[in-house]
Amino acid sequence: MERGGAASPWPRGRRKPARAACRDPRGPYTGPSLRPEGPTAEKHPVSTPASSSALRISASQGTARHELFFFNYFRLGQAAVYTALAFRPEHMNWPALPEPVFARLFALAYLLAALVLVARTRRTLHRPVLIVSIGLSLDIVAALLALVLMHDVRMGVAMMLAVNIATGALLLPFRLSMFFAALATLGMLGHSFFDLAIVDVSDREFAEYGLFGAAYFACASLCYVLGRNIRASEALAEQRGIDLANLSQVNELIIRRMKTGVLLVDEGNRIHQLNESAWMLMGNPSADQRDLGTLAPELSRRLYHWRTSGKLDESATMLADGTPEVVPRFTRLAPNDDSHVLIFLDDTSLVSRRAEELTLSSLGRLSASIAHEIRNPLAAIHYSAQLLAESTDMNDTDLRMVEIINNHCSRLNEIIENILQLSRRERSRPETLDLGKWVHHFVTEYRQGNDLGLDILRAVSGSEPVAAVADPQHLQQVIWNLVQNALRYGRMPGEPARVMLVARHSEAGIPILEVIDRGPGIPPKVAAQIFEPFFTTHEYGTGLGLYLARQMTEANQAALEYVRVAGGGSCFRISLTPPARTAAAAPMAAQA
Template sequence: MGTVARPRNIISVGSATTGEATRRELYFFNLFRVLQACIYVGLAYSPLAIAWIDLRFPLLGRINALLYLFFALVLFLRTEKVLGRVNLTVAVAVLYDIVAAVLALASIQDPQSGIAILLMFNIGAGAVLLPPRLAGALALFGAVALAVGATVVRYYDPHYEIGPLESVLFGTAYLASYGMFNVLGRQMRATEALAEQRGTDLANLSQVNDMIIRRMKTGVLVVDDANRIHQLNESAWMLIGSPKPELRDLGAVAPELSRRLYHWRTTGKTDTRAVALAEDVPEVLPRFTRLSPNEATNVLIFLDDTSLVSRRAEELTLSSLGRLSASIAHEIRNPLAAISYSAQLLAESEDLVVADQRMVEIINNHCARANDVVENILQLSRRERSRPELVDVNAWVNNFVEEFKASNDLGMDQLRAVTQPRLIDGLVDPQQLQQVAWNLVQNAIRYGRLPGEPARVAVIARMLGDKGPPVVEVVDRGPGIPPKVAAQIFEPFFTTHEYGTGLGLYLARQLCEANQAALEYVPVAGGGSCFRITLVNQIAPTPGRS
């Protein structure tokens, strides 16, 4: 499916291309040459011809006729074999045509102008099949050869009928024939090349359409009136349970789909309920239509994956929600900044009682929380494109841990970096990786702790196996995450904390996917959680590094 269609049986002829048309033209040209040789043999050997035609040079005429007939037959029988060298074959053949015609005219006592006229067709056919200069040279050679032959024969026979005037006229006719057939040949080649190009374009378009259909997420099947599957794409094959290639009966492959097709054929109504056509495959919504209004047998079936539909709807909803939320967030920031600034000024007052100080602290805490919500919403709506570069993951993890410790007062909590003695390179945008890891470490310190104990968090750089991709893991020794909750933690706006926004992990995964990386939750044996970032492998070793 990935190849581009190319025209078959294309052979270079001069500046044009030829295929089946050239083979046919060469076939008829060689067939005409056989008939032409038979005429020469008839004139030289036939008793009827001998009765009214005298041979001036009998031996020359008969040998010439036999050799020309042999040459014509061999060339005719080898038409298919000479298609690879058309220019050389046709040029030699036309050259021999001229020599044989001149010898035939010289050997006949009473020459017939018909032989000279027959040669005109040979020259014209050469003009069609050969490049213009070569065909013109042969036409000129034919005119000169006829004039020279007539002059030599007249030296032996002063009564020879082809005189100088007739030689000039025949030579002019050969050149005119060359010009006319050359124009005709160019027009034929241009038309043929255009037709072949159109055929190639149609073949390529057909393959592109076939590739698009094969790669469609929507399943597509073609079923005839006998309930047999004629064609299906990859998505349809998976959605009906990946049947064996020899299974073509729709009733045996997908009974429920066959039942719905029968219902649609008989009533014209479509069952709009989602259905799983096999085990461990997503539910689909079947749709039926005929290939054309006049087509009463073949039916086109579309299988819409409901999970894809839901995902697209979710993406559209999130996109719209992100734009709306960003607009609202901008409006919230100004009054939020004023409230926070006023609370800070109020906290500096010496007349505040303890209860008022507690109220000011509550205001500051909630302002900070509201600001975090605004920042997350703005990140959701203005994600920047990733700029991946080759990163030394060991060095990056060490720098990240040092920077996090310098920016946050950890108190009794522990944060450490775990690196490997080997070089680990990964392709990632370091700024976006920093944003993801910062979010994961904050969550680990906040939620990944046992009651009454400090948090113990490690940021690990390692390889998955000997030749696996590089990973960055954030591991804590807290209570872990229940399986039901773990299945939803990356969904937007899902949170188990009363002060959470449910956007942190969703944004983290989106940033990872923008870097062709993967973020997943992995339970830790003995308790705890692990959030693993799987990076892209290094494609080629960096010069100067080992």
């Protein structure tokens, strides 16, 4: 297997995006929300089925807040009216006060109770039913006392009590609303029966109080239905608000994670918003850099050309040193409005990689079908050559020709195996391995199956176990290929190869396997391409070995990279996945 391939220029880590403007020094702008510049909206929790009852409670509390305030303030005004009537000037004869002292004491007591209820309104918002029930009971008792002590204002008292009952019905259950309406009606009718002071008008008062009782029931029923509809409307509006906030949050997350860069630029070439991809494609600008002309002059020039002529330059360009080339596209945020323009930056490297994946997939399937067709005649040629080599009538020249046939058959079979591996992507079956024991077992097994001669292959591991999760068969194949490469190419001219297989932990505690040789190393220009498919520096290579090795490591959630060794030599490093904490105590499989 020969060396070939290029390492990705992008780091594996991903920046956590800032939620508010200019807070993260690595990401200067507020996520991808394409709104005018300003602080981002507060996040709303995603609603769940379990939150429907809480939503109704929240809506009912919101309704109760306004109605309870109105209820208590109306009672305060009602008490102020009673107080003003009780403390009327002496020269006024209306209303008649048979017992002025009791009337004034009653008015002051009712006014004090109303003030207490108003002062404690905010503290009692979580118990509206109890507070309204207490308030209505107080209002009915106060109305009956006012009828006795201020008989001349009986019509006004009865009308104000209707407002109390109607307001209470907005907040109370239906049965409780009907109870207080019945209580007020019975109180009025009872007063008309036992009021013996004005016998000549008792029949008329009885009829009036009966009509007021009917009005109490009608107002209570109507306001109960109205309150129920108000609460349902508020619950629906709040649910719609939460759904809208959730949808906005999902949209922002989608745009933030898009591979395509997105910018929002105003007519003064000032950047208002950009997502993570745009931030990286523009060279990771700092928070205070928002002028497009300063950050990306070529992009600013194309934007001006598009605004003035309407023509789009679709050629690729690089916005900053070390970033991939992009193809910018422009669109107005609103029709016929140039004040804000959306800029989309299409990363050409993503398109190239996708095209490469599609090409390799198609090529793999085609190559596999061809390889299967070649394998049968190749096996026949190889078998015939082996039989021919066993003949006793062949001279040295013929034996040499048979040897050449066998060697090329073996080489061609190796190429076919690599092509078949390119088309076959076997599923990973990870296990927990002790890499220290695994490398010693691998070296022992390799020595038994291969004649090393003067070459040196040794395993190096510490005393502590190095646990990792990987498919033993995949790991065996990858390490075997890397060791084969190291023994073949990692030697100085005229000297035996010296190869080490090292199992250790990185500084961050990640399990690592390294294949290290003391050869001449790989030139930087070649090292940048060794993992690319079909790249090879060997005369008879296929360029698939290291590419397949990296594909297998990535299938095991691992990473394969080339590291140049100081003082000469090469190192192929595999960073594996550590086991989960819950499985740390489980027994580790030490063999492939």
